[in-house]
Amino acid sequence: MRILHARADLFLPSAVTGDMAAARIEFSDAEIKERMSGNLCRCGAYVGICEAIHSAFDREVAK
């Protein structure tokens, strides 16, 4: 499982996280869309934006 952040004190839950006390939040499409809400456009380009965030995560965070 790809984890958004392992340290609860450094990362907030979002509206789709469910358990507010969760220490581990899965890096998922649902989390990306919620966290980009307000930025993410509502036309077809958001699919590409989500893919770009996934690949940036793999390159920069997951290693």
Added chain:
Amino acid sequence: MKSFAYARAADLEAAVKLLSKTPNAKLLGGGTNLVDLMRENIEQPDALVDVTGLPLDRIEERPDGGLVIGATVRNTAVAGHPVVRDRYPLLAQAIVFGASGQIRNMATVAGNLMQRTRCLYFYDHAARCNKRAPGAGCDAIGGFNRMHAILGASDSCIATHPSDMCVALAALDAKVNVIGPSGARTIAFEEFHRLPEDTPDIETDLQPGELITGIEIPPLGFARRSLYRKVRDRASYAFALVSVAAALEVDSGKVRNVRLALGGVAHKPWRATEAERVLAGANAGGESFRQAAEAELAPARGLAHNAFKIELTKRTIVGVLGELAGG
């Protein structure tokens, strides 16, 4: 946008002084609502008193297990606080269900309480609005009122309070600490926001020259089992049609403790005291939950476009309590 004076308050005393001595002054926190309203010429203050430099930006744990949240703490900081996430999950949830990340990073706790309605007629200078221009009339009542109040509305105003966070604070029996020219006092959350009656331009119990210093949240052990559910037209970044904040403690199949508050239904965050009364000691099951919802919504009145919210609210109450009861 009208020009205005700007002053940064050096300390609390200076803020109270500036606010009470400057004619038509408003406090500036994160500016996420006030600045928008100034751009639209809905709010036209002559002066802004910036309070973001005041030492009101801390969250403190009280010895009894409660919390005191400073007025200028950003919404994100509240939702991310380990004690809030652990002991008051409904509050963390209510916050992350509101606005967007950027807005929550800027918006303050006191500003959240003081935000104005999103009624479109309030924003539209071509429409009549008793809130914007007292005595002018209300074009929402006979207009497009799908988002409007079903409880506690008046012939003057049917606007709703837009906050998510305040619905959780109402359920938690929070208190609002304020300070003004005649000293400090504490206002029960229930009494802080007003129903519209015939003066919908007066929205809170704050007196001239008073400002909010913080919010007190009492210890409430059973709030660990709590939930905020928001029903809206879009999955994200939209105001509530209806929302429910609840905490529930069940003992041997009976309701031992319950807190319930509703959002999107009234001019203020609506504490569901009638439902709580019905639920006290009742079986923790769908039938009692429905009875409680029916009792709370008995005085509800629908308008041309928002009558659907009555049944929607009842079902959301039943759904939230059912989830908390583990059913």
